[in-house]
Amino acid sequence: MPKFPSKEWLDEAVRLTNADPECAIAGKGWKGDFGAIIEAEKGKLDKTFVVHVEPGDCDIKRARVLSDPDDLEELEPVYLARAPYSVWKQLLLGTLDPVEAVLKRRISMRGDLQPLIERMRYKGIADRVFAALKTEFPDGP
Numbered sequence: 001m002p003k004f005p006s007k008e009w010l011d012e013a014v015r016l017t018n019a020d021p022e023c024a025i026a027g028k029g030w031k032g033d034f035g036a037i038i039e040a041e042k043g044k045l046d047k048t049f050v051v052h053v054e055p056g057d058c059d060i061k062r063a064r065v066l067s068d069p070d071d072l073e074e075l076e077p078v079y080l081a082r083a084p085y086s087v088w089k090q091l092l093l094g095t096l097d098p099v100e101a102v103l104k105r106r107i108s109m110r111g112d113l114q115p116l117i118e119r120m121r122y123k124g125i126a127d128r129v130f131a132a133l134k135t136e137f138p139d140g141p
Contacts, residue, residue: 003136004092005038005049005085007065014053014063016129024058026122032078032111037069038088044139045085052077079111089137092130098123 002009017023038049050066052075066072072080087106090096099120101107 001134001136003138004089005045005051009133009135010051010063010065012133013129014060016132017125018059020125020128022122022125026119026125027055027058027060029057030055030115030119032115033075035072035075035077035080037072037080037082039082039084041085046138049085077111079109079116081107081109083107089139092135094127094130098126 002012033055034051034053036051036053038045038051040046040048048069050069050072052064052066052072053060054062083101083106087096087101091098091101096106098107102109102113
């Protein structure tokens with residue numbers, strides 16, 4: 001069971017996403033890379049975790065872990081999501097709605113949100129991936 005956040009967890013999430021039957025439809029014509037910053041929280045996550053994701057035309061072409069948030073800033077991703085670890089955990093557990101999290105500024109988002117909103121109809125992909133991806137959290141269930 002991969003621990004969140006980790007390279008192993010990220011690799012398994014990408015594999016499951018690319019294997020999802022809706023992935024090719026949802027990703028068709030997508031433009032722009034993603035960055036995500038999972039901020040450390042005392043007693044929950046010791047070190048900030050940084051991810052850069054490059055979509056292909058109909059899948060995720062590459063996803064990598066970066067050593068520092070500044071490395072991500074240098075790449076200038078089209079989309080950047082940043083939140084404390086506990087917010088990401090709630091999203092993964094399905095106890096926090098992603099739209100609500102953005103609207104209530106629990107997640108800081110940078111980039112044009114319109115294309116993301118238009119693809120919300122494919123939210124089932126994330127639901128299926130997170131349901132299949134058995135995740136261990138450093139601070140427990």
